[in-house]
Amino acid sequence: MVSRIPVKVEITTENKCGFCTNSKCCTYITQKINGPRSRDDFDHLLWQLSHENVQAYKDEDGWFLLVNNACKHVQKDGRCGIYFTRPQVCREHSNDYCEYDAPAEDSFDLFFDGYESLLKYCRKRFKNWGK
Ligand code: SF4
Ligand code: SF4
Incomplete structure (x- = not known):
């Protein structure tokens, strides 16, 4: 009889x-x-966040705009369609501790969705x- 016990694969x-499978790191840009x-600065930021899929956050590196639009090159299976010529x-981008491990929001001091x-x-x- 063939064993059906699943083999536990160590994630490295x-x-x-x-x-x-969702390649989260390919679904947004930050600036x-x-x-x-x-007040004027915040008024300007309010205008920016009035646009679809635009958010903002502050972390230990400062303030960033977060634009949640997937890269055109990410394939249905999550792979990069231009892997060998992908941008620097x-x-x-390190996957040592990435969105696969925890949501990026966990490291934000402030987050405006x-x-x-x-x-x-x-x-x-x-x-x-x-x-
Ligand atoms: S494991 Fe991390 S670095 Fe790799 S595709 Fe997923 S989110 Fe991106
Ligand atoms: S170019 Fe490739 S690796 Fe870079 S964000 Fe797009 S799909 Fe992801």
């Missing part, structure tokens, strides 16, 4: 991406921005916001 940095300080930023959450923050941070 060498094989991890092969198990990652560093100057940290907003004034993709080559340098859209216009409403940023507006709430502005109202708290600035007295008489919008008046």
